[in-house]
Amino acid sequence: NLRAAHYRSRPAHADQLHVDLWFKGHNVLMDAGTYLYNAQPPWTNALSSTIVHNTICVDGCDQMIRAGRFLWLDWAQAKNLESSANCIKAEHDGYLRKGIIHRRELKKVSETHWEISDELSAEGKANRTHEFILHWLVPDWLFKLNSSQVELSAPFGRVVVDTIFPGPSDGKKFSLIKAGETLAGDYKSPILGWYSPTYNLRIPALSLVYQVKLPAPVSINTIIKFMEE
Numbered sequence: 001n002l003r004a005a006h007y008r009s010r011p012a013h014a015d016q017l018h019v020d021l022w023f024k025g026h027n028v029l030m031d032a033g034t035y036l037y038n039a040q041p042p043w044t045n046a047l048s049s050t051i052v053h054n055t056i057c058v059d060g061c062d063q064m065i066r067a068g069r070f071l072w073l074d075w076a077q078a079k080n081l082e083s084s085a086n087c088i089k090a091e092h093d094g095y096l097r098k099g100i101i102h103r104r105e106l107k108k109v110s111e112t113h114w115e116i117s118d119e120l121s122a123e124g125k126a127n128r129t130h131e132f133i134l135h136w137l138v139p140d141w142l143f144k145l146n147s148s149q150v151e152l153s154a155p156f157g158r159v160v161v162d163t164i165f166p167g168p169s170d171g172k173k174f175s176l177i178k179a180g181e182t183l184a185g186d187y188k189s190p191i192l193g194w195y196s197p198t199y200n201l202r203i204p205a206l207s208l209v210y211q212v213k214l215p216a217p218v219s220i221n222t223i224i225k226f227m228e229e
Contacts, residue, residue, distance in 0.1 A: 002106045004090035005077035010071070014054040014063040016078045017104040019116060021027035024156040029054050033196030036178030037069065038132045044192040045069050052207075056102055056118055056220070057133040064184045079175040082117065099123050100130065100216055112226040122216035129215050133187075136147070136161060136208040137195065143206065145184060148174035150208055157229035163222045165212050179204035187211065 003021040013158040021029035021096040032052045037045050046052070049126035050062045056146040064072040076094025081103070083089075103119040120132055131136070138161065140187075152159040165172045173186025212218065 002088050002090060002104065004080055004092065004126060006077050006079065007075045011064065011075055012070070013048040013053065014050045014066075014072060014076065014094070015048075016063055016076045016094055017055045018158060019104075019106055020054070021114060021224060023154075026154060026156065026229075028140070028152075028154070028159055028224070028226075029073060030139065030195055032137055032194060032205075034199055035194070035196035035202050037096050042190050045121060047194075047196060049140060049191070051133065051135060052137070052191060052194075054136050055104075055134075056120065056137070058095045058098055058102075058120070059131050059132070060208065061095075063092065063186045077087040077208055082159075092142040093226075096123060097129060098130065102190060107126070112228070114224040116222040116224070118220040118222075120142065120177075120216050120218040120220075129213055131213045132186075132218055132220070133210060134220055134222070135192070136163075136165065136207065137193075139195075140206055142203045143176070146175065147174075148210060150176070150206075152206075154226075156226070158227040160225045160227070161208060161222065162225075163208075163210050163220065165220055167212055167214050173193065175207075175209040177207040184205060185209065 001005045003018040032047045050057045063076040067073045078092035081089040086108040086175040089105040105117040107115045144151040150161045175187035180190040194202045196202045
């Protein structure tokens with residue numbers, strides 16, 4: 001499922017091009033949910049922000065401008081570019097204020113192999129360096145790390161998440177966060193690594209955070225493979 005909305009009424013979350021992915025009844029790439037609307041910071045409707053969704057955040061900013069607990073300004077609008085049985089491609093303009101258009105393709109190569117391709121293109125402000133942060137939220141399963149590749153032990157077998165970034169190795173960072181605690185890397189956020197299945201309930205999950213600083217255009221590719229046992 002690739003989220004690409006053209007809003008005509010007030011949006012609740014800044015989550016354009018978020019991807020949900022299921023396999024064998026398990027939500028492998030997850031939406032964090034809602035948790036609470038009225039808690040003390042940092043939990044004041046925090047799970048509506050871009051960084052907790054399975055999409056890309058530019059320069060640490062939301063896709064839309066937050067103007068209150070439930071109010072977003074300058075709505076990010078998305079449109080579908082291509083659609084077929086095994087592939088969908090869409091883009092959104094939420095970062096046009098930074099000179100960036102985000103395009104994403106979700107492709108089903110087979111039942112056990114998915115590819116997600118992100119293109120961040122410069123629109124009128126070329127050669128400016130931006131920080132691009134890609135986030136994936138996955139269940140709190142046992143994991144192994146091999147550089148930025150993550151292997152998860154799932155109830156049905158294994159899941160491999162492999163993300164490929166451009167640029168020199170010293171310009172790329174990977175972090176893994178569980179329940180707000182950084183287990184690998186140096187990215188810190190108390191709202192990452194959580195999943196809220198129902199209101200007023202949150203349980204630990206794993207946030208995979210990939211950072212790169214480069215001028216646009218930038219291409220990022222993620223491969224998800226399911227291996228049954």
